[in-house]
Amino acid sequence: MNILFIMYDQLRFDYLSCAGHPHLHTPNFDRVAAMGVRFTRAYCQSPVCGASRMSFYTGRYASSHGAQWNGYPLRVGEHTMGDHLRKAGMATWLIGKTHMKADAEGMARLGLAPDSVIGARQSECGFDVWVRDDGLWGEGPDGFYDEKRSPYNEYLKSRGYEGANPWADYANAGVAAGEKASGWMFDNADKPANIREEDSETPWLTDRTLDFIDQATGPWCAHVSYIKPHWPYIVPAPYHALYGQNHVPAATRAESERDGAHPVYGAFMGNKIAHAFQQEEVRRKVIPAYMGLIKQCDDQLGRILDHLEARGSLSETMIVLTSDHGDYLGDHWLGEKDLFHDPSVKIPMIVYDPRAEADATRGTTCDALVEAIDLVPTFLEVAGGAPAGHILEGRSLLPWLRGEDPDWRDAVISEYDYSVTPMRDVLGMSDADARLFMVFDGRYKLMHAEGGFRPMLFDLETDPDELDDLARRDGHAEVIDRLYDRLAQWGRRMAQRVTRSEADIAAMRGRSARRGILPFLKDGSEVPAALTEKYRGPVGQVYVPDTPARETGSERDV
């Protein structure tokens, strides 16, 4: 079996028709949901691209792999999806974005050449690269932010789009009054991107995916990783015009959220993005564009599904649809992601397993508490590899697909390290303390901020929109204590004992018992027969001096 692991960037869990969106019709997402299981309580390990993805790709919490923000290199040697699957005989390919930054210092320290096979995989988060393109080819006064060239930009140039950065000038810009209207500016979100639709990012990556499928021999896992619907929020025609102001829901927010807001929440409400999304004119421009981007993703997903079906490959391809995090879109007075309200931290997670044992669950939903780190163990089971519980912190989702009721986690954890953001200075935190944790037990969601703050607490049963921070007033000490205990238990988890598997440890336990290396009270009394001979062998040349053993102290010890 092969695995098509498709990720969208910044796709909100509820912006799909199968998840109940009232206006956005996504028949192809829905088609996969009908073929498989839609997990309704799936969470990313960190609501920021880089950290979340490194958790997806390692099967480990952000605090475990350490790459806790965009641009923080994944330490050399950290086990990745590719390491696990390749060991189990499954090739592991990348088509699109990872946000991976290589640990160049660590590789140099270990003498690992970036252009060797091993070095290239280390640099690419364990993937073999079919095509890598992270999108966001931004530039500033000093030139491009990323020294790597974008294959997509090169493609655009080959298609006649001019300049050094047609990604910015065409794919992510419109036109207004005869000038470029950059998609970086929300004011331009209602304009069509200045590009032929078939040349825009999502169809381009889909083409690359179909190319891959047509030549691949299995078993393979392909990580198809779209840049959209991540901002810049601008989409080519006709998608720019499919949705309008009447499709923009009222923001889920309440004035009461701003009164006595948690200081960290307050600081994030004060950042630029949040300020922008607090304005209805921004939401009215951005959300239709965001929906158009998703609609384009859905159409392109349809191309992939049709292609697999036409090849007769649907019956041998597991398909996973997910996202690295959501998008506040103005809910809770915030934009983008960062914090732990559901629009930000909850992710879509749809899994189709073609095998007969998953027949009973097709078209169903599952409300188990799922984490992004569950995918690597899932894929490893599909690949037939030995579980690697000493490295992987997630759990295989396959039992749910088989309709079983496995013993499961009682809480999900997510983290956010904001040391690199302006909010670190706004709040006066050290780099070590500029960190947030979420623990959610399926009903109560607690946010803990390092640095001596009170927590935040929501009861999603009585307050599914998370508007009422219960920790602002007394009366929930017991719940808060319980969730803090759960977070503490997680903090003590065994995360770094990665060089010894359970089998290794069992073998060591057996060996030490068999060898009997513990010392013995009486000569030979507990010595295994095979050892007695060694211990009791004949004496060689004797070097013992004549000094008799004394029963009392010596003059040296007065």
Add this chain to the structure above:
Amino acid sequence: MNILFIMYDQLRFDYLSCAGHPHLHTPNFDRVAAMGVRFTRAYCQSPVCGASRMSFYTGRYASSHGAQWNGYPLRVGEHTMGDHLRKAGMATWLIGKTHMKADAEGMARLGLAPDSVIGARQSECGFDVWVRDDGLWGEGPDGFYDEKRSPYNEYLKSRGYEGANPWADYANAGVAAGEKASGWMFDNADKPANIREEDSETPWLTDRTLDFIDQATGPWCAHVSYIKPHWPYIVPAPYHALYGQNHVPAATRAESERDGAHPVYGAFMGNKIAHAFQQEEVRRKVIPAYMGLIKQCDDQLGRILDHLEARGSLSETMIVLTSDHGDYLGDHWLGEKDLFHDPSVKIPMIVYDPRAEADATRGTTCDALVEAIDLVPTFLEVAGGAPAGHILEGRSLLPWLRGEDPDWRDAVISEYDYSVTPMRDVLGMSDADARLFMVFDGRYKLMHAEGGFRPMLFDLETDPDELDDLARRDGHAEVIDRLYDRLAQWGRRMAQRVTRSEADIAAMRGRSARRGILPFLKDGSEVPAALTEKYRGPVGQVYVPDTPARETGSERDV
């Protein structure tokens, strides 16, 4: 300046005359204490050789480096003392024991050849090897436990000691009734080892140390790491006869400790070593031998000090004397180490800094809460390297040596992973749950065991001998909660963000502010001048189709 970092194995903090031992006179340890500072509350990060040493050598907690027991490989790429000091221009050498096991699988995965310079350092925990000898050259039915040969054993053979393993047959065996009397057996602890004193392990390693000093050009750090007074408890004449039964203190233990003992404590009281040390005849044989081994260590330390003094090198050599853990010696009904009573987890820590800024503290003691992980940061400061707070979890001790009163930690943490021991099965634990944690705030010491157990709690102010487990009865919930909170805070520590320094993060923060990559509400309104040009440049070939933007939904969305 050079650093002589001397470690003894299993040396109890209170078996030195400068620490108040009533019978054991250790003038050379005392001499260093008089020249420097003796830290009276120093703790190892794990009371077992391998894990403790990996914390000493990495400056990181056991849960952070992951090598949580003897024989658990240190993961490839983990930063070591050698990595830090060499970067600061200081050579880092090993003379003796480390208990390091290379991460052979990880090295192979990264294509790192063990016989390359980088591979050799990775295999030896970052040290360049002057001589490595881990001692304990045990053998079982299948031969030697360790495939490596012992330089010390080879030395013995060159000196005429016969057989494949003179370490076992001579250095660690006596003679009784014309037969070998193995030092593995406590019953033989009162016999002199069957070896010339000058050929025994401690003088041999001292000779290697003097050889090193005579040829070394600085700046260097030499880790001189003695195997003794670790068992086998047997020592050559005259040391075997210096102490007798009248020097064996009464065991620090109470019958009340066995009544309602914590289940984990109870399991450890039931192991073989504990059973042995519960017998007075064992203590009466072993403790005089243990004292003799320490006395020999002291004499050999005297040789090193005299040698440095004769060379005029004492004024340019920092000296550190410590141990990887202690030895219960029957206290608390236990033998060896493993748990967190002071005889096991507390370590000697004497630091001599020859520089004038340390003059004010010479001969003093310091009761700050010191951890084994503090040595790497201390040495790094001595070497003049940049602090590496994103990797190192300890703190430099130099402020204490200068007589300052630095802001300091309020608790020490130690850990013990017993998954490889028989107690794991006795207690029915999983590998992940077979773990213990200590948090000690200078007065209260809490032991937490994973797996749903109650904690243990001691008040060292009212009960310095740790005989009264306060958690057996009600009335200390507040203290317990406070220490659990402290442990939880530690559990959430930033331990793996090792690829980004504080300076890196500050630079990223600055860059993102300068670049202004956040999106903008109004065209150009917040765009830095240098960017405006790029965003507003002339429009190229326009691909926008004629479709007008609609303000309402489309027919595709019904």
